[in-house]
Amino acid sequence: xxxxxxxxxxxxxxxxxxxxxxxxxxxxxxxxxxxxxxxxxxxxxxxxxxxxxxxxxxxxxxxxxxxxxxxxxxxxxxxxxxxxxxxxxxxxxxxxxxxxxxxxxxxxxxxxxxxxxxxxxxxxxxxxxxxxxxxxxxxxxxxxxxxxxxxxxxxxxxxxxxxxxxxxxxxxxxxxxxxxxxxxxxxxxxxxx
Amino acid sequence: xxxxxxxxxxxxxxxxxxxxxxxxxxxxxxxxxxxxxxxxxxxxxxxxxxxxxxxxxxxxxxxxxxxxxxxxxxxxxxxxxxxxxxxxxxxxxxxxxxxxxxxxxxxxxxxxxxxxxxxxxxxxxxxxxxxxxxxxxxxxxxxxxxxxxxxxxxxxxxxxxxxxxxxxxxxxxxxxxxxxxxxxxxxxxxxxx
Numbered sequence: 266x267x268x269x270x271x272x273x274x275x276x277x278x279x280x281x282x283x284x285x286x287x288x289x290x291x292x293x294x295x296x297x298x299x300x301x302x303x304x305x306x307x308x309x310x311x312x313x314x315x316x317x318x319x320x321x322x323x324x325x326x327x328x329x330x331x332x333x334x335x336x337x338x339x340x341x342x343x344x345x346x347x348x349x350x351x352x353x354x355x356x357x358x359x360x361x362x363x364x365x366x367x368x369x370x371x372x373x374x375x376x377x378x379x380x381x382x383x384x385x386x387x388x389x390x391x392x393x394x395x396x397x398x399x400x401x402x403x404x405x406x407x408x409x410x411x412x413x414x415x416x417x418x419x420x421x422x423x424x425x426x427x428x429x430x431x432x433x434x435x436x437x438x439x440x441x442x443x444x445x446x447x448x449x450x451x452x453x454x455x456x457x458x
Numbered sequence: 459x460x461x462x463x464x465x466x467x468x469x470x471x472x473x474x475x476x477x478x479x480x481x482x483x484x485x486x487x488x489x490x491x492x493x494x495x496x497x498x499x500x501x502x503x504x505x506x507x508x509x510x511x512x513x514x515x516x517x518x519x520x521x522x523x524x525x526x527x528x529x530x531x532x533x534x535x536x537x538x539x540x541x542x543x544x545x546x547x548x549x550x551x552x553x554x555x556x557x558x559x560x561x562x563x564x565x566x567x568x569x570x571x572x573x574x575x576x577x578x579x580x581x582x583x584x585x586x587x588x589x590x591x592x593x594x595x596x597x598x599x600x601x602x603x604x605x606x607x608x609x610x611x612x613x614x615x616x617x618x619x620x621x622x623x624x625x626x627x628x629x630x631x632x633x634x635x636x637x638x639x640x641x642x643x644x645x646x647x648x649x650x651x
Contacts, residue, residue, distance in 0.1 A: 273497050276494055277582050321649065324647075371591045380570075381570070385578070418567045448493050451500050456601070457512065
């Protein structure tokens, strides 16, 4: 895997330096810090300012921690167990009330923007946030009481980075910021090609 | 509408100060600046680092500008005409190849994270980015040649903010950063309530 390389030095360091480690140090996170991180998520833009996101969370060792951890796939459990908080990001598929009730076209897209804000805010505070879609979806929806008109989008592990050596060997090799497609591949002037 | 108020002073100013104006000043944006903004979008996290996003763009006055503008709903055309760039954010619904080809569960969510990075990067550079789902979807999908296995997520107007007075009266009143739900409403310890 090629190293992460920034093409334009002008890209904000916070954006380039954010990444998703798997080795966390098993420390606790103060509730106050989590609240700051969640507030940042809430500052994301959303269609008609609907803010379709809900963040279900457990802090390491609290009454919900074991239950939350068990809702990840086993691979993710194996490293996320050392994170400080686990968050399930849920979006509301619907908007409006009564006769005006309809599908919110961008509920997932907007929740993704909230997740990005969360990850950046965590990074500014010395934490790392690692998003996951490797979840036991059916169990999670049922166990977390997610209503049918909502969608479980992803889970996030938040914590302080630990040494790579804490991970099993296979994961150690992958413990590095991942590269990206060049801009010329993701941005197109005009129509789709 | 209550004013935008930050609950925790520790939330990164960039995240709180980003907002979505409608009054743009009609100036041009250098291609180089757009590339920096697009690179930032590409630094977003995504499931398995698939990076499912594509950004179709037109710069003010280029060969695609009028065509892109016409794909917004009329209300959005009325103000976005003074932006410097229009971007259609598209995601690839699918992942993998051949027998492993399957739906990417988080294609919209991940594209939303890319949009958030784009908006923040634009903000650091003195631009503003305004996302829209008020689009002529059928025409846009057809006109932009978006493949069936992709999803048109949203459009974004990028530009330099103009004076509020440039807007029609009805829009002038709404030309302010919007408030947010309190953290206690979006973050829940434990299951959904």
